[in-house]
Amino acid sequence: MRNYQEILDRAADGPYCTEEEWDLERVAMTTRRLVDEHQLAWDPEQVVPNDPALADAVFEAGFKLVQELGGYSRTTERIIEFEPGELEAGIRRMPQQLEMGEGKDLKTVVARDIMDERPPIVWAGNPGVPTPERLFLPMVMSWMQEPIVDLVTCGSLSEVDGREVRTGDPSEIIATRRELQYMRQGLKRVGRPGMGMLGAQSAVSEIGDLAAAHPDYLRECDAHLVPMLNELKMDHRNISKAVNSIEYGMRNASLACVIVGGLGGDAPGSAVVNVASFILANLTCLADYHICHPIDMRHVATTTRRVLWVESIVEQAFARNAPCIIVSDIYPKSGALTPELLYETAANAIAITVNGGHLEGCGSADGVVPNGSGLEARFMGEVGHAVTRQGTSLEEANDLILALLERYEHVFDLPDGNRGVPFDEAYDMERLTPKPAWEQMYEEVKTEVREMGLAEL
Amino acid sequence: MSGEEALIGKIREAIVGGISEDSEQLTREAVDAGIDALVILNDGLMSGADEVGAKFESGEYFLPELMLTGRALKAAMGVVSPILEKTAERTTDTGVVVAATVKTDIHDIGKNMVASMLTASGFEVTDLGVDVPIKDIIAKAQELDADLIACSALLTTSMPFMRDLINLLDAMGERERFKVMVGGASVTPEFAERIGADATAPNAMDAVKAARALIRSGQSGEDS
Structure with missing residues (x-):
């Protein structure tokens, strides 16, 4: 791939295909065949599998999927085809380390291995969660101030100056810039002005992204999202975001939110689609790193058995076959001031850390309401660090997660979810500290998880 | 047998x-x-x-x-x-549906699930896809003489366009002609009620139940 314009050329001139055919005949049916051919299966009691051959088979099937299909441009209704050699070159191009932030706050993010002794990066924040302006700054500061946090992200501003924000509207430009002003202001106030960010979360369309590409907003040392569409699709809106980074130099975080139970079918097929998405994103998103965020079709959260298995096997597949930087999102079902939020966070953080990923979160309460806080981000980091300090094995991680699932899995059957309370009911807004009840819950769960076997916590 | x-x-x-x-x-x-x-x-x-x-x-x-x-x-x-x-006259509680993800939103899995489930339940569904301008949704509903408009938005910043759709139907004097169902991960019953939608549902199965109830209510309205 000589330059990105070739992607645009292929999107313009590739074979025509309707979207319905792409979804069903190409993605769903090819994935089903590859799952059968490779005899891929999952076990709900083995959410952290310890089967290297399975991880390799998932990778091989994912590579074949993208090799056979390529990607799809929804804008032009054309298939963007790639040669196997181009896909392999894309894998080789993936950074093995990436510097984020600047000055004393600079952090180096590395491609981690399975059961890596190096701790994961703690990338704190509620990525993309709709957040009212009055809560935005105190919320982000609640995790920026946590010493264990390395890098930060944030929600999306849902209103600015009392007016609702609309995608593709001038208000999106205002919201994106306001978000980044708050982020930079927050970092200065906690004494970490050079800390790296994944920002412009309010930029749903390309206009917000374009508006943020300025050193006063997103710096070259920060990251922005270059999302893919479900599944294995791009459009010119998101291609524009990739193009926007070419001269400016922001880090490109590819985001493929594979729907587990969607076009890939059950967990094995969804893992295959996730592998294919990352390989494709190396080229179409110009990815510097990948965000792993499979979504449970029925429950949204990343803490269900199916999603934990997909995250685990995808991270293992890449660690063994195509090492690269994978940052995995934690989107628990539960919200602030519930013990289940902490159990879910612990389970997800254990899985991500032991399989070779970095930690990003938490998008508490399914990420639909601002019911998150810095406390669960702290807990996420503490759990991840404890896993590496302790040298937790895959089997031990699985046992811990099964025990944690017993404590939180009931939330998926609650008709109204388990949303907890908004940030300002969980935190003292003047001191920016957890309210006593939330702090006590955290201490109790931490003790419990320690006694469950994560002794280094 | x-x-x-x-x-x-x-x-x-x-x-x-x-x-x-x-x-x-x-x-x-x-x-x-x-x-x-x-x-x-x-x-x-x-x-x-x-x-x-x-x-x-x-x-x-x-x-x-x-x-x-x-x-x-x-x-x-x-x-x-x-x-x-x-x-026969219509004997089941199904009908004609125009489905779309509204303007500026490109997320379609939820909408696809609802459209597939409605189709699998006997509704005649025309799926307009994603990022669909509200005037196009209304025009298609008029053209097909639809019973129900089912629109979706995942993004909170796209949800206002569903309110615009209902407001435009009102302004055109067409609000009584179509039932409007709204959906999406962040759509709550409160939001649906606030914008004047007829129904919302948290998942595809419940969406079918809601659509059937709306069709039945429309039929009883015709009968009365």
């Missing part, structure tokens, strides 16, 4: 298996054999669709199975619909 029961059973199996060729051919055979079209519809096609819905809800089936069943049902309905139209 009679020959008629065996054939209806095969039709149901074709729907559950999502095999379009079989569902169409077997339905044609059933019609040629003189089996009542309503029996084919209710005991074969809808019964199969209900089974698929139950399998989807229990986690045994996933989106591809749902889409294949929707396709198989559409093929079979192509055979029985003309007969039903000739011989």
